[in-house]
Amino acid sequence: MSDAIKHECGLAFLRLRKPFAHYQQKYGSVLWGLNKLYLLMEKQHNxxxxxxxxxxVKLNVEPGYPFLSRIRSNEPQPIADIFKQLGEEFNELQKFNTEISHYPGLMKGHLSFLGELLLGHLRYGTQGKNNVEFCHPFIKRHTIPARNLALAGNFNLVNTDELFELVNMDPGPFQKQSDLAAMMEVIHHFLVKADEASPGSLDIVSVLKKALPLFDGGFHVGGITGNGIGFVFRDAHGIRPSYYYTDEDVVVAASERAAIRTTFNVGENEVQELLPGQALVVAENGEVKIEQVLEPKARKACSFERIYFSRGSDEKIYRERSQLGYNLSKQVLDAVNYDLKNTIFSFIPNTAEVAFYGLTKGCEDYLNKIKLERILSWGNNVDPAKLEEMIKRRVRMEKIAIKDVKMRTFITEDVNRNEMVQHVYDITYGTVRKDVDTLVVIDDSIVRGTTLKESIIRMLSRLHPKRIIIVSSAPQIRYPDCYGIDMSKMGDFIAFNAAVELLKERGKECLLKELHEQCKELHRNNQLHTVNVVKQIYKSFTNDEITKKIAELITPPGLTVPVDVIYQTIESLHEACPNNLGDWYFTGNYPTPGGNRVVNKAFMNYMEGKNTRGY
Incomplete structure (x- = not known):
């Protein structure tokens, strides 16, 4: 994705099912669990x-000794910083007793994080600030072990105000900026009530069944209690991804299947998906069960996970991204009039590489078909030189653009700053024949279009191609997201800005004011969640009309090279990613009522000139 946006967080959950002596004997280290947690987090650092x-959390700790520990970091490399600190504690311990690693009981007593239950989290800040206080896990402490709770997750909630009201809490400045704080208060509220009703036999499933229906959003959350219960749960639509693996030694859950496979060296079918509305629960004794804690609803797994966010090392995601590119080949071939001889294909940024392979494969399939037809048409009258020329014909692929070192712009003057921004990407000179070759460049998606306009297209034009075609493996992003991705302001979307420009050009700008009044009326009647008003803006135009206007908007002033844009269609997206049909940012079809409220609020903010989030 050429436009930098923040997105889904990562979760890592481990429950060791055997005594630490077992791991020392079998794997040679009492730190096996912590090492696996580190790998699981690093493999999701994206x-x-x-x-x-x-x-x-440590099990069976003597009264008076700490059993719940937490460490957080917002350093530039936070995972490395955390595990460096944990390593220093271990190294310090060994200075006093070099043989202590052979005594698991002593190690557990002296190392703060040598616990049987481990919960790790990687944060992209879509809510709140980037202060360390906002990093997960959050914890609630209590003198009674069962009422201690740690939570971390990949999610956004859009009804935090209602949740705080539910538990009769007036949130402070910190809590107001954190949806995890609201989720924590609600779950802990029911946790304490359950423990009061039945001390010593906490039923975490009943707690989750009471708390989870109150949350409006997409979520994948892990938790551990002070008395040794671990759990992971997923929203009813399966919006956020969730995977788990169990064997006799460990129970593990994470946001990505490939992370578990790599960390534990297991096969694809050994890693299971936690289905919508399910919870994985590990009891104090290590027994595992899967419970349906929410009634499952229509599966709306986030399609952006497949397009961009999840790492492409998962074989299914790799195939789907390749298919996304392949599905675009017909549109691209039409756009270049099937003139592959004078067309060069490339990709920006690196995350678009797999879709690029799919796109070029689609073009190669076409070219091979043409080769076969031509050769067969010659019959027995085959000229060897002509045959050799035909066989050697290839789809032309080049590494056109390279993202340079991360450049920081210290000059605030607009003219000079724009000049500096152009150089975020460098180009490979000599790859394009001046005024002859058409340059086709594929991107994962186009959100704001800012990087394309200010950097990529300007740099590509220096190669003097005959034409530049930007291809998006995702459809037009038209609406905000409120379930994990940091896309919440209408004015940030190039597709929305294109539609607004078209309204102005056609003298229909009054529609914006009419819809604004409609939103305000809905807001007054507490009905903002009932309908997506913004859909009406796009109904006036075809996809092609908006696409052409987007091409105009991302073309830098004064550029003489024609620029076109090609988008993935919704139908092709669903064909390539059949199990991830969550497409609300493209279609406006939100899976929960809170989504409609967010898009309407974002539109109201836009009309009122408020540069604030829609939730």
Missing amino acids: RGQDGAGVAA
């Missing part, structure tokens, strides 16, 4: 670079 955190 999911959060604003901060990280780890919580640990």
Whole structure:
């Protein structure tokens, strides 16, 4: 994705099912669990670079000794910072007793995070600030072990105000900025009530069944209690991804299947998906069960996970991204009039590489078909030189653009700053024949279009192509997201701005004011969640009309090279990613009522000139 946006966080949950002596004997280290947690988090580092955190619970601790520990960091490399600190504690311990690693009981007593339950988190800050206080896990402490709770998750909630009201809490400035704080208060509220009703036999499933229906959003959350219960749960629509693996040694859950497979070296079918509305629960004794804690609803798993966010090392995601590119090949071939001889294909940024392979494969399939037809048409009269030329024909692929070192712009003057921004990407000179070759460049998606306009297209034009075609493996992003991705302001979307420009050009700008009044009326009647008003803005235009206007908007002033844009269709997206049909940012079809409220609020903010979030 050329436009930088923040998105889904990453979760890592581990429950060791055997005594620490077992891991020392079988794997050679009492720190096996912590090492696996580190790997599980590192293999998901793409999911959060604003901060990280780890919580640990120790089982069967003598009264008076600490059993719940937590560490968080918002350093530039937060995972490394956390585990460096944990390593220093271990190294310090060994200075006094070099043989202590051979005594698991002593190690557990002296190392703060040598616990049987481990909860790790990687944060992208879509809510709140990037202070370390906002990093997960959050914890609630209590003198009674069962009432201690640590929570971390990949989610956004859009009804935090209602949740605080439910538990009769007047949130402070910190709590107001954190949806996890609201979720924590609600779950802990029911947790305490359950423990009061039945001390010593906490039923976490009943707690989750009471709390989870109150949350409006998409969520994948892990938790551990002070008395040794671990749990992971997923929203009813399966919006956020959730995977788990169990064997005799460990129970593990994470946001990405490939992270579990790599960390534990297991096969694809050994890692299971936690289905919508389900909870994985690990009892104090290590027994595992899967419970349906929410009634499952229509599956709306986030399609952006497949397009961009999840790492492409998962074989299914790799195939789907390749298919996304392949599905675009017909549109691209039409756009270049099937002139592959004078067309060069490339990709920006690196995350679009797999879709690029799919796109070029689609073009190669077409070219091979043409080769076969031509050769067969010659019959027995085959000229060897002509045959050799035909066989050697290839789809032309080049590494056109390279993201340079991370550049920081210190000059605030607009003219000079724009000049500097152009150089975020560098180009490979000599790859394009001046005024002859058409340059086709594929991107994961186009959100704001700012990087394309201010950097990429300007740089590509220096190669003097005959034409530039930007291809998006995702459809037009038209609406905010409120379930994990940091896309909440209408004015940020190039597709929305294109529609507004078209309204102005056609003298229909009054529609915006009419819809604004409609939103205000809905808001007064507490009905803002009932309908997506913004859909009406796009109904006036075809996809092609909006796409052409987007191409105009991302073309820098004064550029003489024609620029076109090609988008994935919704139908092709669903064909490529059949199990992730969550597409509200493209279609406006939100899976929960809170989504409608967010898009309408975002539109109201836009009309009123408020540069604030829609939730």
